[in-house]
Amino acid sequence: xxxxxxxxxxxxxxxxxxxxxxxxxxxxxxxxxxxxxxxxxxxxxxxxxxxxxxxxxxxxxxxxxxxxxxxxxxxxxxxxxxxxxxxxxxxxxxxxxxxxxxxxxxxxxxxxxxxxxxxxxxxxxxxxxxxxxxxxxxxxxxxxxxxxxxxxxxxxxxxxxxxxxxxxxxxxxxxxxxxxxxxxxxxxxxxxxxxxxxxxxxxxxxxxxxxxxxxxxxxxxxxxxxxxxxxxxxxxxxxxxxxxxxxxxxxxxxxxxxxxxxxxxxxxxxxxxxxxxxxxxxxxxxxxxxxxxxxxxxxxxxxxxxxxxxxxxxxxxxxxxxxxxxxxxxxx
Numbered sequence: 202x203x204x205x206x207x208x209x210x211x212x213x214x215x216x217x218x219x220x221x222x223x224x225x226x227x228x229x230x231x232x233x234x235x236x237x238x239x240x241x242x243x244x245x246x247x248x249x250x251x252x253x254x255x256x257x258x259x260x261x262x263x264x265x266x267x268x269x270x271x272x273x274x275x276x277x278x279x280x281x282x283x284x285x286x287x288x289x290x291x292x293x294x295x296x297x298x299x300x301x302x303x304x305x306x307x308x309x310x311x312x313x314x315x316x317x318x319x320x321x322x323x324x325x326x327x328x329x330x331x332x333x334x335x336x337x338x339x340x341x342x343x344x345x346x347x348x349x350x351x352x353x354x355x356x357x358x359x360x361x362x363x364x365x366x367x368x369x370x371x372x373x374x375x376x377x378x379x380x381x382x383x384x385x386x387x388x389x390x391x392x393x394x395x396x397x398x399x400x401x402x403x404x405x406x407x408x409x410x411x412x413x414x415x416x417x418x419x420x421x422x423x424x425x426x427x428x429x430x431x432x433x434x435x436x437x438x439x440x441x442x443x444x445x446x447x448x449x450x451x452x453x454x455x456x457x458x459x460x461x462x463x464x465x466x467x468x469x470x471x472x473x474x475x476x477x478x479x480x481x482x483x484x485x486x487x488x489x490x491x492x493x494x495x496x497x498x499x500x501x502x503x504x505x506x507x508x509x510x511x512x513x514x515x516x517x518x519x520x521x522x523x524x525x526x527x528x529x530x531x532x533x
Contacts, residue, residue, distance in 0.1 A: 212265025271485025362393030478517020
């Protein structure tokens with residue numbers, strides 16, 4: 202049976218607002234550098250006032266949204282389940298998803314009154330990203346936003362680890378995973394952030410079920426989840442919870458387990474400007490590759506090149522023409 206979608210994704214809907222700052226901004230406003238911190242609306246408004254300017258870039262985001270949009274840019278077809286409010290930022294979010302060729306539940310669901318989530322992405326000259334996120338209405342994403350038919354009509358169902366922090370979000374992800382498993386659709390998860398692993402490990406295990414088909418993690422997340430310090434030990438432990446997985450290693454490339462063997466993916470050396478969205482891009486490019494008749498090794502190569510291009514610019518997305526240029530370079 203031909204599937205309509207390569208990737209069905211579920212995650213938080215956040216409008217990403219990017220700002221360039223210096224380290225003294227963090228000390229002055231008591232911000233933990235390099236982490237994703239959840240804040241309330243009052244705190245986020247305080248930070249917006251402190252920044253005092255329009256963002257350098259604004260676009261629909263959230264980890265899984267960035268991933269499914271990346272897959273679409275390479276030529277894949279994606280669907281995104283999410284929750285935004287009936288407000289101007291929510292309208293912007295929906296339009297941006299559509300403009301990027303991604304279908305969503307927002308097309309046929311009435312939106313509630315409230316505030317759409319926003320993520321302040323603070324980028325320092327060392328290319329590190331620091332995020333302060335007010336989830337807004339996406340904190341109540343639930344089973345209502347899950348589209349059973351779209352999942353059944355997809356090759357992969359992909360969840361972001363950030364959903365584990367919300368009881369209703371976690372329940373929605375678990376339901377989506379069960380629907381996928383029952384329909385023979387492959388399942389995928391990204392750990393998203395080392396704090397999700399540290400504080401919500403059991404919730405992530407619930408989301409993964411008995412064994413997830415594909416897991417994405419970076420080195421620190423893989424070690425935190427397996428509770429070991431050595432990445433070579435961590436990767437052996439991950440075999441117990443994931444049939445296949447990708448561990449990204451930053452400037453050292455990535456290691457991929459295809460279910461039988463480990464594949465080392467060489468990095469593409471670049472001058473990093475902004476690490477925001479590198480992992481999301483990696484997952485999107487990789488998912489595009491494996492759902493479009495490419496091997497894990499060649500999908501890993503595409504993902505590595507795409508992620509290297511993302512970190513050499515501002516923002517978590519590539520221009521579509523750049524994505525297609527990378528695809529042609531890797532796949533010919």
